[in-house]
Amino acid sequence: MSDLAQLVTALAQRARAAALVLATTPTAAKNDALRTLADRIDAAHPALLAANAQDLASPEAAALTPAARDRLTLTPARLQQLAASVRAVIALPDPVGEILEDSTRPNGLRIRKRRVPIGVIGIIYEARPNVTIDCAVLCLKSGNACLLRGGKECFQTNTALAVLLTQSLLAAGLPAAAVQLVPTTDRAALATLLRLDSLIHCLIPRGGESLIRYVTENSTIPVIKHYRGVCCVYVDAAADLAMAEQIIVNAKVSRPSACNAAEQLLVHRAVAGQFLPAAARALRAAQVELRCDAASAALLAAARIPHTAATAADFAAEFLDTVLAVRVVDSLDAAIAAVNRDSSSHSDAIVTADEPAARRFLAEVDSATVYWNASTRFTDGFEFGYGAEIGISTDRLHARGPMGLRELCTHKFVIEGTGQVRG
Numbered sequence: 001m002s003d004l005a006q007l008v009t010a011l012a013q014r015a016r017a018a019a020l021v022l023a024t025t026p027t028a029a030k031n032d033a034l035r036t037l038a039d040r041i042d043a044a045h046p047a048l049l050a051a052n053a054q055d056l057a058s059p060e061a062a063a064l065t066p067a068a069r070d071r072l073t074l075t076p077a078r079l080q081q082l083a084a085s086v087r088a089v090i091a092l093p094d095p096v097g098e099i100l101e102d103s104t105r106p107n108g109l110r111i112r113k114r115r116v117p118i119g120v121i122g123i124i125y126e127a128r129p130n131v132t133i134d135c136a137v138l139c140l141k142s143g144n145a146c147l148l149r150g151g152k153e154c155f156q157t158n159t160a161l162a163v164l165l166t167q168s169l170l171a172a173g174l175p176a177a178a179v180q181l182v183p184t185t186d187r188a189a190l191a192t193l194l195r196l197d198s199l200i201h202c203l204i205p206r207g208g209e210s211l212i213r214y215v216t217e218n219s220t221i222p223v224i225k226h227y228r229g230v231c232c233v234y235v236d237a238a239a240d241l242a243m244a245e246q247i248i249v250n251a252k253v254s255r256p257s258a259c260n261a262a263e264q265l266l267v268h269r270a271v272a273g274q275f276l277p278a279a280a281r282a283l284r285a286a287q288v289e290l291r292c293d294a295a296s297a298a299l300l301a302a303a304r305i306p307h308t309a310a311t312a313a314d315f316a317a318e319f320l321d322t323v324l325a326v327r328v329v330d331s332l333d334a335a336i337a338a339v340n341r342d343s344s345s346h347s348d349a350i351v352t353a354d355e356p357a358a359r360r361f362l363a364e365v366d367s368a369t370v371y372w373n374a375s376t377r378f379t380d381g382f383e384f385g386y387g388a389e390i391g392i393s394t395d396r397l398h399a400r401g402p403m404g405l406r407e408l409c410t411h412k413f414v415i416e417g418t419g420q421v422r423g
Contacts, residue, residue: 004184008192011147012199014177015120019145021175023117027094030141033172037137038086040164045079051160052129060153064127067257067320068208072127072154082133089137089387095406096143110416115409117143119201122193123390124149124215126207129157134381134388135204136165136179142408147200149182149190151207159183194219204391204403209318224403226368226394228318229259230344231376234335234361236352237270243373244351245279248324251349251375253286256322259392260347260379263319265326266335272296272328277303280326288322295328316342332357336364343367345394347376368394368401 001009022030041048052074055061061072101113121144123135132148139146150158162181169176182189193200197220205215209227216223233251235244251262267275276299280290284305291310292300300307307326314325315338329335339348349371350361358372369379379402381389386404393399399407 002188004186004188005192007184008182008189009196009199011177011180011182012120012193012196014175015145015147015180016199018175018177019117019119019143022140022143022145022178023096023119025143025174027096029172029174030094030143031090033140033168033174034086034090034137036171037133037164037168038083038090040168041079041083041086041133044160044164045076048079048157048160049074049076051156054156055129055154058153060151061127064153065320068127068153070255070257072129072157074129074157078130082130085134085382085388086137088382089141089405092141092385092387092405094141095409100411107420108418109420112414112416113411114414115406116412118408118410120145120147120199121390121408122147122149122200122203122221124190124193124203124205124207124211126151126211127153128206129154129161131206132158132161132181133165135206135390138386138388138390138403138405138408140169140174140178142405144408145178145180147180147182147193149193150185152185155185191218194221197221206391224391224393224395224399226259226344226346226392228344229261229320229346229392230264230316230318230342231260231262231346231379232264232266232339232343232348233262233376234266234329234339234348234350235268235271235275236332236335236350236354236357237268238354238357239268239271239275239351240353240373241271241275241278244275245282247349247351247373247375248279249282249286251377252283252288252324253322254375254377257320258377259318259320260376261320262349262376263317263323263325264315264342265324266329266338267296267326268332268335269295269328269330273299276300276326276328277305280305280307283324286322288324291323291325293327296326299328318344332360336361339365339367346392347371347379349374349376368392
């Protein structure tokens with residue numbers, strides 16, 4: 001075994017030992033560590049921003065897309081939000097030990113289904129330093145140890161954050177190995193980590209589609225994933241058009257690089273002539289490029305609003321930028337079919353005053369999160385009241401949508417008897 005493989009294996013062994021301690025650690029001790037961490041983040045703004053500046057000046061950062069560079073960048077406001085997310089997790093109930101089922105069999109056996117931590121969770125991510133904190137605190141509160149493997153482009157920032165995590169764990173009397181940053185960005189370290197299925201119980205990749213596919217295809221450990229965030233907003237024939245305009249502008253413009261940003265706008269033909277010119281002007285004022293099908297292009301051309309012709313690929317694309325694909329549909333049925341065909345099953349919305357139409361959309365669109373008269377940008381652990389999120393899953397097994405504390409737990413059956421034996 002190479003020195004690098006030995007290093008990663010040793011980290012995983014220490015994480016496994018720490019996980020066994022965390023599984024029975026009192027809530028108060030976990031919250032003490034989180035409280036200390038939030039305070040240390042507040043006090044460490046200069047050091048964290050300096051480390052982040054080093055990353056932003058690196059050749060790796062220079063090669064990032066604008067969306068990825070935005071995710072890499074820390075600001076005082078984002079650091080304040082990071083500390084706030086830690087404090088929000090403190091306020092959440094501890095899921096560990098919750099009794100999910102409790103029954104007594106005719107033979108007197110008492111059978112309880114109890115929520116317990118998964119164990120050791122590996123987080124593999126790219127230019128997202130907030131993931132270092134979000135994932136660490138959620139793992140800690142839910143009694144899991146975690147191994148963090150960030151990318152080259154955020155190594156200095158991640159290292160500075162990991163120091164604060166270690167200090168906070170030790171101050172609360174918890175094992176430092178409860179949260180460990182893999183101290184190298186060598187790809188060989190990742191190859192080893194992906195095969196440690198006897199020590200690591202779950203992997204969560206956070207990044208672009210290529211990273212997630214690499215992890216999924218090379219791992220012997222179960223992977224919770226979402227490949228893309230192709231989110232749709234459908235404006236129905238019965239929509240409040242002023243509301244619809246506000247929702248699509250927010251869903252597209254508030255943070256175009258986010259996976260919950262709208263990438264697709266579908267508009268019912270009955271309101272397209274009235275809605276699209278006004279909405280397009282608002283989107284163009286925010287520098288959004290509109291890629292249109294023939295019907296929407298004709299409406300915008302008549303209104304002299306700049307646009308480009310869409311390709312077929314645009315209607316299933318994750319732009320992560322100020323680009324929006326626009327099309328006109330003939331019916332609610334057509335909209336539902338298009339969303340189920342072209343979205344990534346992440347977050348999709350209908351804007352309408354027609355409740356039966358909304359109920360059909362919510363029931364028939366096969367996505368992790370569906371909305372009626374609200375922006376897709378709310379698909380977020382903090383917004384859902386989870387304090388933070390460890391990821392947004394578009395899988396169908398174990399967890400789906402924003403993953404908080406409960407989604408980081410499994411269960412075990414606890415059986416109490418009085419000497420029963422099976423005949």
